[in-house]
Amino acid sequence: MVTGANSGLGFETARALAAKGARVVLTARNAERGGAALAKIRVEYPGADLELASLDLADLDSVRAFADGFDEPVDVLVNNAGVMMPPRKLTKQGFESQFATNHLGHFALTGLLLGQIRERVVTVTSGLHRRGVIQFDDLTRERAYSPVDAYAQSKLANVLFALELHRRAGSSLVSTYAHPGYSATNLQSSGPTGVLNLLLKPANMLVAQSAEQGALPQLYAATAGDVRGGDFFGPDGLGEMRGYPKRVQPVHAATDPDTAARLWTVSEELTGVTYPM
Template sequence: MTTALAVPARWTADDIPDQTGRTVIVTGASSGLGYVTARELARHGAHVILTARNADRGRAALDRLRGELTAPALELRTLDLADLDSVHAFAGALDTPVDVLVNNAGIMMPPRTLTKQGFESQFGTNHLGHFALTGLLLGRLRAGSDPRVVTVTSTLHKSGAIHYDDLDGERSYSPRGFYAQSKYANVLFGLELDRRLRTSAVPVRSVLAHPGYSATNLQSSGPTGLLKAILKVTNRLVAQDVETGVLNQLYAAASPHARGGQFIGPDGRNEAKGHPTLVQPAESATDPETARRLWDLSEQLTGVRYDFTT
């Protein structure tokens, strides 16, 4: 994992360099971290493609952004990461180079449900959807300028594991446990993508980021019952605001100091709050054999195979 070039102290969105001429895709941009990511990159000149699963919420976000910014370069496209047909349709409709892909969208701790293709919803959306999207867009990224893929994960990846014998939670399902599985998969994917890009000398950076404990609608839109009530209280009493939590993925997406293989998270206690810094993933998530096993499985499940040939 690359650790060169430390993060400048107390980095903020004001430190984002000019993004004019760059095309950025932000998944899950209708609210929360994705919305602010789109806003700040557009504010600094990027052409931002917002994606949203729900067209109405996406249009509302687009209108709000246009009201906040002066002459922003924005467009909205529908993308449902829980449906691989939607992922293929989105990727197939793009006909321009892509400079940055921010794999931000996600769902958190819902009751057990399945995606259109029959995968557990958190694993299917948070990992498989982004795995497929990144693979399908790799050619577009390779045509970009200083291209990078930013995969947003969580500190809960540290308690995660891949349940190969019960991947969809049919025998035993825990909302928190399967959320942790999906976030663990994000880290395995981001680091393995970096290894494969380097081995093949493909000039695309794969960078990981997590927002610490940030108050977003994830905590209210997914969980139910007692868990939802608890998260509502902790959001109010413990969490940092979205404007601070988003800095980690903004740094990964835009800072010239960001390097492939780095993991960016908050500098506060337990990585819960603070400004961006280099953090370390769970040790097991750095194991190449574990990552290769998940990669092979992900290709099998999605039908998307990456082309790293130059």
């Protein structure tokens, strides 16, 4: 199962898995775009075993409805969907949109499907997690909002979640995580506005690697036989900006078990999802 599979890294992940004969459930917030993505994969791989499901990770009601209606086993869950650096916006449940979509939605989804996940959970983060700070006293960033800082907070939350899931699951489940380096996706154009948008567009053309290349670390995390719980994968090039998958290290703050446990408790309270561990 790949969240946010209608474009970018999610699409390339679903496409690569389908090419190898996997049954792939693609989730998408927009049914039309999701259908177009599924059709595109089927043109390239006519025998692909695909299913499209509607899922808006910014809306916890949508997450619950999806989980309630999905009763199949899941070998691998790829928590890929995300938003990047939009203007400040609150979700239906009153959460800052990046923290809600990138972290809380996936926290809830994983917890609700946990009994059906048979092998591993892959959480997609970003190299920008290294500048993230979890502002527990202002998670909605009401006092001061920076699109970049809020994004970094959500991506640090991804790492803290992946490592805490690894601690709590033990040997019963592999929780691993990955980042794509600097990859050209629609996130850079659909989220940021103003100066950020103007800066990221030429950077995409001049610096970024393709989404197909950027998806390799999460594909490795999802499929490789030597992956262990707690492993982190990113590109092997300079500054982990581009290249082929290798094991990398998170920022030291992301490995703090006390911060991770606190975030876990807060996430359970905010989502109403308690993990059956």
